[in-house]
Amino acid sequence: MTAVLETRSLHKSFGAVVAARDVSIEARRGERLGLIGNNGAGKTTFVNIVSGYIKPDRGEVLLDGADITGLSPRLVSRQGVSRSFQIPQLFATLTPEENLLIALGLARPGGLSSWRAARAQALLDELEPLLSRFGLAPYRHHVIAALPGGVRKLLDIAMAMTGRPKLLLLDEPTSGVAAAEKFPLMDVIMAALEDTAVAVLFIEHDMEIVGRYAERVLAFYDGRVIADGAPAAVLRNADVQRYVTGVNG
Amino acid sequence: MNAIIALGAFLALALAGFLLPGWLVFLAVVGFAKGLVALGLILLMRGGLVSFGQGLFYCAGAYAAGLAMRYGAIGDAALLVASGAVVALVLALVIAPLLAGYRGIFFATLTLALSMIAYGILNKTYVLGGSDGINLRAPSFFGYQPPNSAMANYALFLFTSAIVAVIAALMRRHFDSMSGLLSLAMRDNEIRAEYLGASPRRVTVVNFLVAAGLGGAGGALAALALGHIDPEFAFWTTSGEFVFLAILAGHASIAAVFLASLLLELVRSFSSQYFPNSWQMALGIFLLLVILFLPQGLGSLLRRRRKPRELPIASRAEAPP
Numbered sequence: 001m002t003a004v005l006e007t008r009s010l011h012k013s014f015g016a017v018v019a020a021r022d023v024s025i026e027a028r029r030g031e032r033l034g035l036i037g038n039n040g041a042g043k044t045t046f047v048n049i050v051s052g053y054i055k056p057d058r059g060e061v062l063l064d065g066a067d068i069t070g071l072s073p074r075l076v077s078r079q080g081v082s083r084s085f086q087i088p089q090l091f092a093t094l095t096p097e098e099n100l101l102i103a104l105g106l107a108r109p110g111g112l113s114s115w116r117a118a119r120a121q122a123l124l125d126e127l128e129p130l131l132s133r134f135g136l137a138p139y140r141h142h143v144i145a146a147l148p149g150g151v152r153k154l155l156d157i158a159m160a161m162t163g164r165p166k167l168l169l170l171d172e173p174t175s176g177v178a179a180a181e182k183f184p185l186m187d188v189i190m191a192a193l194e195d196t197a198v199a200v201l202f203i204e205h206d207m208e209i210v211g212r213y214a215e216r217v218l219a220f221y222d223g224r225v226i227a228d229g230a231p232a233a234v235l236r237n238a239d240v241q242r243y244v245t246g247v248n249g
Numbered sequence: 250m251n252a253i254i255a256l257g258a259f260l261a262l263a264l265a266g267f268l269l270p271g272w273l274v275f276l277a278v279v280g281f282a283k284g285l286v287a288l289g290l291i292l293l294m295r296g297g298l299v300s301f302g303q304g305l306f307y308c309a310g311a312y313a314a315g316l317a318m319r320y321g322a323i324g325d326a327a328l329l330v331a332s333g334a335v336v337a338l339v340l341a342l343v344i345a346p347l348l349a350g351y352r353g354i355f356f357a358t359l360t361l362a363l364s365m366i367a368y369g370i371l372n373k374t375y376v377l378g379g380s381d382g383i384n385l386r387a388p389s390f391f392g393y394q395p396p397n398s399a400m401a402n403y404a405l406f407l408f409t410s411a412i413v414a415v416i417a418a419l420m421r422r423h424f425d426s427m428s429g430l431l432s433l434a435m436r437d438n439e440i441r442a443e444y445l446g447a448s449p450r451r452v453t454v455v456n457f458l459v460a461a462g463l464g465g466a467g468g469a470l471a472a473l474a475l476g477h478i479d480p481e482f483a484f485w486t487t488s489g490e491f492v493f494l495a496i497l498a499g500h501a502s503i504a505a506v507f508l509a510s511l512l513l514e515l516v517r518s519f520s521s522q523y524f525p526n527s528w529q530m531a532l533g534i535f536l537l538l539v540i541l542f543l544p545q546g547l548g549s550l551l552r553r554r555r556k557p558r559e560l561p562i563a564s565r566a567e568a569p570p
Contacts, residue, residue: 051444077446089441091434102434105427106445115422118430163446 004029004166004199005050010059012045012223019045020056021223027167027199032190034214034231035203036244041220043203044086047169050201051083052076064166080166086175086203088156090144096155097140100127100162107163126162133192134158150177150185157189161198168193170202174209182206186213207235207245219244255418258504262410271399274406276514278474281413284510285467287494288420288503289460295429295500296456297436298352302360303491305367306337306464307471308483312371313337314469315383315478326388326408330469337465338458345454352439364483371480382479385472409470416463417503424503432456493532497539499546509547 005027012020019042027033035043048054050061052073061069068079091099104123110116131137134154139147147155153173160168173189174182190213193200204210210217210231217234219227221243227234234240266274286307293300310333317323317332348359372380387394387401390408395401423429432452435442439449472478481487490513498509516535520528543549 072443073440074443074446074448077444083444085441089438089444091437091441093437094430094434098430099434102427102430102442103445106431106442106447113426113428116427117425118427119425120427123427159441159445 002029003027004064005201006060006062006065007046007050008060008062010046010049010056010061012049012054012056018223020049020059023059023223023225025218025225025228027201029166029199030197031199032213032215033199033201034210034217035201035220036205036207036210036217036234036240037220038244041244042223043220044171045223046220047083047171047201047203050076050167051081051169077163080163081169082160082163082165082167083169084153084156084160084171084173086172088152090152090155090159092144094144095141096136096144096147096151097127097131099144099155099159100130100136103159103162104130130158130162135188150181153177153185154188158192161192161196164196165198168198168200170200172203172205174204174206182209183212211235251418251421255414258417259410259414262414263407266403266406266410271402274402275474276518277511278402278406278409279471280511280514281409281507282467282470282474283491283494283514284507285413285416285470286464286491287498287510288416288506289463289467290491290495291498291500291506292420292423292432292456292463293460294495295424295436296432296452297439298453298456299357299492300360300460300488301357301485301492302362302364302488303460303464304483304485304488305360305364306341306461307468307487307491308364308367308371308478308480309337309340310334310465310468311472311478311482312377312383312468313465314472315385316377318385318388319383324386324389325392326390326405326473329388329473330412330466333469333472334462334466337468338462340465341458341461345457348457349450349454361485361488364488365485368480368483368485371483378479380480382477382481385476385478387476388473405470405473409474412466412470413507416466417507421503428452428455493536497536497546499543499548501545502548502551505546505548505551508551512547 003026007023007025010020010023023046035046037043045054049056052071052075055070060067063079063081066079068076071079091102101118101123104126105116105118131140134157136151136155136158139151144152157170157173174185177185186209214231216229217231218225219234219237219240221239226239226243227237235245266277286303290300290303313333313336314329317329323329323332344363348356351359371377377383390404393404395404431442431447435449435452442449468482494510494513497513498506516532517528520531524531539546
């Protein structure tokens with residue numbers, strides 16, 4: 001597998017707080033990477049830098065070999081990086097169907113045209129498989145605020161997938177979801193992504209989720225990557241147990 | 250479909266204008282002209298922005314038409330309205346970069362400040378008529394000069410109705426387009442829109458320019474109907490009236506904007522006749538009633554109801570599929 005994402009010596013500080021120290025990683029096409037670390041370890045900063053929300057003080061972000069460092073979220077998105085959010089970022093007064101239509105429309109050239117109907121047949125044809133892949137069809141006309149948390153998470157991720165990204169960043173896909181719903185939710189997400197070549201980086205605090213769904217794990221601590229490897233090996237790592245999972249202390 | 254509805258509406262208006270008394274036809278012209286300005290404001294509001302200074306473009310359009318008639322010897326209504334729209338558009342192009350980065354009360358206040366600066370300048374610029382303003386003569390219509398005031402009134406009504414029908418059809422198309430839907434989405438969450446590849450700044454600027462163009466066209470039409478323009482066109486109460494009108498109409502229906510505008514002109518006209526010292530209070534009560542009983546505006550009465558949006562009770566607590 002070739003590297004779709006490569007970061008080189010990323011560094012970011014906020015005043016005296018260093019949120020990223022020399023972060024250099026690679027993610028390969030189709031890979032499922034879990035990002036773990038306690039609060040303030042630098043996971044979200046890393047995702048924010050890659051997605052263009054934060055500019056690093058130094059270092060590079062390469063996507064398929066092209067330098068995307070410091071581009072705006074809009075341009076990063078156009079290059080093929082999508083993300084979902086810890087708190088789903090939806091268009092709350094619109095329906096799930098309208099949320100997805102906007103995402104689908106923007107993923108196409110000329111998506112902002114006043115002459116293209118929002119409910120053009122071509123968009124509706126793409127909408128239906130997307131709704132069923134993410135199990136959203138029963139909720140398509142409902143009020144966002146009344147949707148269960150898991151459905152909002154799925155909608156958030158489905159919107160991120162409309163541009164057929166090369167890299168998908170998921171910020172805590174199971175946070176705020178009832179314990180019994182976490183595995184079914186991850187099953188739906190992973191099944192929906194199964195036939196795609198998208199590389200997925202997901203931030204997660206639940207080590208059971210990480211152990212089951214990640215092929216590789218990056219452990220963050222104090223802005224650095226302290227372990228990188230297969231889930232079992234990383235979770236056995238002494239530093240990870242000490243600083244992240246707290247198994248030994 | 251929009252074009253057919255617009256054509257039907259125009260023909261119905263043309264017939265109604267022929268049958269209705271002249272004073273009502275005049276009120277309709279003024280109402281439709283203000284409705285165009287309010288429609289631009291609604292376009293901005295759909296994107297989450299409220300302008301408290303739309304009177305600036307209304308005034309710019311009116312003065313452009315007035316000055317073109319006085320100094321440019323242009324007497325044709327089409328050219329005068331076009332000049333009003335173009336001048337307002339150019340003015341908006343100049344100030345859009347300043348405003349595009351602001352949202353909420355900051356955007357509203359800046360627009361208000363700009364309109365009040367224009368008001369102050371016009372008041373003191375005697376070549377533009379100062380506080381007395383400028384009088385306009387009756388325009389011609391594609392070379393046709395109506396022989397009397399009744400015909401001029403009806404011709405202007407036909408001309409205004411045609412513009413309103415075309416603009417309404419175009420705006421309906423825009424509201425139902427991806428671009429129109431994106432404006433609604435941006436009102437909810439600009440950050441998400443940007444992460445999906447949209448440029449909120451571009452959407453804001455385009456909406457602002459279109460709203461300005463509509464404001465300019467509305468101002469020019471109002472100037473032609475009233476036959477007089479003065480700095481009050483840019484005063485904050487005029488801008489407030491457009492906000493009032495936009496709230497009254499809501500953004501669900503374009504027809505409602507023009508109906509609301511006509512209704513407001515009627516309420517104002519009758520109130521000022523029967524309660525000359527307290528007609529503003531009547532307008533206030535009218536708005537209060539609309540907000541209480543029709544929070545989505547008059548348009549919510551005209552717009553077809555969509556499919557039910559509530560979740561079935563059983564599925565509210567369900568786990569994700």
